Amino acid sequence: MRELVLKAENISKYYRLGLIGSSSLKQDLQNLFVKSRDGLTVEDPQHIWALKDVDFELHAGEVIGIVGRNGSGKSTLLKILSRIARPTTGSVRWKGKISSLLEIGTGFHAELTGRENIFLNGQILGLSNAEVKTRFDEIVAFSGIERFLDTPVKRYSSGMYVRLAFSVAAHLRSDILIIDEVLAVGDIEFQLKCIAKMKEISRLDGKAILFVSHDMQTIRNLCTTGIYLEKGRIKLIGDPPKAIAGYLNLDTQLSKHTYSSPHEAPGNSYIKIKRAELENSTIIHFEFWYTAEGNENLSIGIMLYNDLGQCVFDLASAPTRMENGLIKGACTLPENFLNEGQYVLSIAFIGDQSKLLFDFADCLNFNVQDNGKNLRWYGKRVGIVRPEFPIQLLNIDRDGAI
Structure with missing residues (x-):
């Protein structure tokens, strides 16, 4: 058995947001620890657990x-x-x-x-x-x-x-x-x-x-x-x-988000997500409530990552002037484009090509399986994508004629 060289036992780290020392010692001590009913330190808007009960071992x-x-x-x-x-x-x-x-x-x-x-x-x-x-x-x-x-x-x-x-x-x-x-x-x-x-x-x-x-x-x-x-x-x-x-949140399939009203939907004052859905691992549907502050253009960015965290692609729509209200969009991926494996998708909303309005990060994940067309091919094909570009073969006689 390998030698144990480090052991972390129930490591927790509690921070007060802001500066300590700008008030009296009594006030600092009162602000540093906020007691819950069971006597344990808890979070409030001015405090945060950076770590909580971290426990592991490291061997040579x-x-x-x-x-x-x-x-x-x-x-x-x-x-x-x-x-x-x-x-x-x-x-x-x-x-x-x-x-x-x-x-x-x-x-x-x-x-x-x-x-x-x-x-x-x-x-x-x-x-x-x-x-x-x-x-x-x-x-x-x-x-x-x-x-x-x-x-x-x-x-x-x-x-x-x-x-x-x-x-x-x-x-x-x-x-x-x-x-x-x-x-x-x-x-x-x-x-x-x-x-x-x-x-x-x-x-x-x-x-x-x-x-x-x-x-x-x-x-x-x-x-x-x-x-x-x-x-x-x-x-x-x-x-x-x-x-x-x-x-990467790949342990469970997450292929759909739906929200009935802006009050319960994820987002902010600019963007509220009504729907994000992946259909048959090829069609990305999304709907959102949009509220612009001025006459800015809106772009949609779609980023896809594989299970190694590598970016497969980063798409962006053309900047477009959109009216406030409910907006619907879609993007279709080519069939048999992605190689076998697990993927995570994010949708970003950008104003005037530079202002990030909202990032719906890691919102959908899905698994792509072999389509069965290459039954004699041994194992998984290499590469992130598996495009089906045509490859032409022609017979040529000894005189060079086809």
């Missing part, structure tokens, strides 16, 4: 991918595990050294050079200068910023900073590596290089990794365990594909 050689929408508590959890923030309740126990790569600028001193920051991070991890020197050349080579090594990092671009920061975190002797979405700042080539390095240090060196990303394909390919966070709570922990399916 394990790579845990954390997925969830913005505001689900992913970054807060990583800050607590990195000891940047303290939990309101619960505890974190770990074994060994922890390296974190969370936000641009975290962990480096802006006035120091890249070279000096490498040694500074080594000292923070408890390594001697001699130990850092044995890894120094490898760190610099991986980062690819040799020319700027003696330049203060405050003059680095965000991409250069991430290159050096990841190289330091991955090559120094940490037992646990914690990485947020910050890797997305780097170029594609370096991202792939980082993913390959994380696979190497987890499988060969036995390092444990916690990884947050919105790239579902990376989560699926890199991670051994997936955690799906929603509103500060763990909704699902298990195989990465299951966590991804939960995050």
